[in-house]
Amino acid sequence: METTVSLVQMLDARERRVRHQQELLARYHKPLICFTMNICGPVKDSPLIRRGFGRGRQLLRQQFLRAKLTPLYQDAVREVTGCEAFYVLDADPLTIKKFTTDIEDATPLGRLFDMDVIRPDGLKVDREELNLEGRRCLICGGPAKVCSSRRIHTVAELQEKTTEILTAARDAQDIADAARLAVRALLYEVTTTPKPGLVDRRNSGSHRDMDVFTFMDSAAALYPYFEACARTGRETAEQPAPETFAALRPLGCEAEGEMLDATGGVNTHKGAVFSVGIVCAALGRLDRSLWADAARVLAEVSAMTAGLTEKDFAGVTAENAATVGQKLYIRYGITGVRGQVEAGLPTVLNVGLPVLEEGLAKGYDFDRVGGGALLAILANSTDTNIIARSSRERQLALTEELKALLAQTPYPDKDALAALDDRFIAENLSPGGSADLLALTWLLHFVTTEGNIDE
Ligand SMILES: CC(C)(COP(=O)(O)OP(=O)(O)OC[C@H]1O[C@@H](n2cnc3c(N)ncnc32)[C@H](O[C@H]2O[C@H](COP(=O)(O)OP(=O)(O)OP(=O)(O)O)[C@@H](O)[C@H]2O)[C@@H]1O)[C@@H](O)C(=O)NCCC(=O)NCCS
Numbered sequence: 001m002e003t004t005v006s007l008v009q010m011l012d013a014r015e016r017r018v019r020h021q022q023e024l025l026a027r028y029h030k031p032l033i034c035f036t037m038n039i040c041g042p043v044k045d046s047p048l049i050r051r052g053f054g055r056g057r058q059l060l061r062q063q064f065l066r067a068k069l070t071p072l073y074q075d076a077v078r079e080v081t082g083c084e085a086f087y088v089l090d091a092d093p094l095t096i097k098k099f100t101t102d103i104e105d106a107t108p109l110g111r112l113f114d115m116d117v118i119r120p121d122g123l124k125v126d127r128e129e130l131n132l133e134g135r136r137c138l139i140c141g142g143p144a145k146v147c148s149s150r151r152i153h154t155v156a157e158l159q160e161k162t163t164e165i166l167t168a169a170r171d172a173q174d175i176a177d178a179a180r181l182a183v184r185a186l187l188y189e190v191t192t193t194p195k196p197g198l199v200d201r202r203n204s205g206s207h208r209d210m211d212v213f214t215f216m217d218s219a220a221a222l223y224p225y226f227e228a229c230a231r232t233g234r235e236t237a238e239q240p241a242p243e244t245f246a247a248l249r250p251l252g253c254e255a256e257g258e259m260l261d262a263t264g265g266v267n268t269h270k271g272a273v274f275s276v277g278i279v280c281a282a283l284g285r286l287d288r289s290l291w292a293d294a295a296r297v298l299a300e301v302s303a304m305t306a307g308l309t310e311k312d313f314a315g316v317t318a319e320n321a322a323t324v325g326q327k328l329y330i331r332y333g334i335t336g337v338r339g340q341v342e343a344g345l346p347t348v349l350n351v352g353l354p355v356l357e358e359g360l361a362k363g364y365d366f367d368r369v370g371g372g373a374l375l376a377i378l379a380n381s382t383d384t385n386i387i388a389r390s391s392r393e394r395q396l397a398l399t400e401e402l403k404a405l406l407a408q409t410p411y412p413d414k415d416a417l418a419a420l421d422d423r424f425i426a427e428n429l430s431p432g433g434s435a436d437l438l439a440l441t442w443l444l445h446f447v448t449t450e451g452n453i454d455e
């Protein structure tokens with residue numbers, strides 16, 4: 001809920017800020033940054049404003065890392081009168097002012113940041129000391145001091161522009177983060193070693209035409225596609241979920257082309273183009289606060305693809321079935337990747353994620369938890385790639401064997417996984433569908449644990 005604040009409240013807040021500054025200066029005798037947001041009008045706090053403030057804090061953290069600075073003290077508060085953060089630093093005030101003004105001047109969002117630098121004697125460092133121009137007006141780009149003292153623009157105009165800047169910054173960050181985590185998930189999947197029959201750091205599994213570098217080329221080539229999926233999700237967020245999915249399909253066709261270009265014609269990620277692309281679009285549709293909830297994200301995936309299996313397989317017959325997916329549907333009623341997404345990726349939510357997270361909590365390394373999660377996924381789903389390279393009977397027997405193995409050892413060690421790898425290779429088996437579900441598991445793990453940024 002948005003609360004309006006009075007002039008008295010704002011004056012009280014300013015007084016409190018000054019007192020806090022004085023306490024910090026008296027305690028540390030070092031320069032400090034006081035970071036607030038420039039927000040016009042009586043509403044100083046909202047989720048959107050907090051997001052912008054969170055981004056500002058993230059940019060400051062990055063500058064501290066670059067300058068190898070650890071704040072001696074820091075705090076942040078979110079009040080109805082606005083967000084405030086303080087940082088006490090053991091550094092030259094002008095050096096600090098240089099990097100705060102760099103942040104303020106780098107982007108439109110930076111225009112909304114007010115990062116004051118206060119010297120140990122309590123005096124503010126001025127932009128002019130760095131030969132920098134004064135700040136510019138949000139609306140006309142003229143000197144901000146002139147526009148604000150003469151009240152040249154209306155509050156409504158300023159609020160509209162502020163919302164536009166905050167919204168654009170929020171969306172750009174969500175879209176880039178979704179795509180970054182998607183590519184990271186694909187890279188974690190291929191890097192997880194050993195994996196039975198699959199490409200990893202140990203070998204190329206049951207494949208002759210690709211290795212770990214082929215997968216890296218493919219994953220990197222898909223970054224713009226994942227961004228486009230998340231952007232499509234954001235742009236269609238107000239529309240019924242299936243409309244977002246409909247808008248994705250042409251992007252998916254193009255991305256398959258990019259993948260084939262990057263790999264010299266090898267099918268590395270066709271399944272992932274489809275399923276990971278849908279998850280990126282679901283993230284785009286959802287407010288960032290919901291990313292921490294895997295079930296909610298996957299419910300969105302399900303809503304987007306409602307009715308997909310029936311629609312996609314309508315008119316497919318034993319005579320015209322062309323893809324492996326279509327043939328297996330006609331023959332056994334197996335719904336493959338389509339059925340998985342339509343059901344909200346239950347194997348990821350109920351099998352992959354719990355196994356991954358339990359293994360991480362036990363302190364196992366990424367290879368071991370990834371290997372355990374992959375086998376659990378394989379044991380509890382229908383991998384159409386396994387059937388395509390063997391038979392339905394063999395795939396069912398394998399799932400039974402793996403279930404028995406996992407009941408004894410939920411996280412088989414390197415040697416056990418390598419022995420399974422050798423057996424899969426000898427049988428020319430490759431669980432590509434399960435590999436995709438492992439990538440989706442990594443993705444949901446990243447999104448739920450790291451996706452919730454500081455607001
Ligand atoms: C819905 C589409 C993905 C396509 O569906 P299609 O019917 O063409 O394909 P399917 O056979 O149904 O399988 C697609 C891929 O889904 C992955 N998969 C399999 N089982 C599952 C599962 N249980 N859960 C989730 N995902 C699953 C799997 O992808 C991975 O394996 C691929 C590599 O396989 P591999 O055997 O190594 O290589 P191949 O070249 O295929 O064979 P070999 O010669 O080597 O044996 C790799 O892609 C992984 O990502 C399945 O392969 C979607 O494309 C679509 O919407 N199609 C409709 C038409 C359309 O609009 N097309 C768009 C293109 S223009």
Ligand SMILES: Nc1ncnc2[nH]cnc12
Pocket residue numbers: 189190197198199200205207268269430431432433435436
């Ligand atoms: N690591 C991998 N090896 C072979 N096929 C795959 N499909 C997706 N990931 C794979």
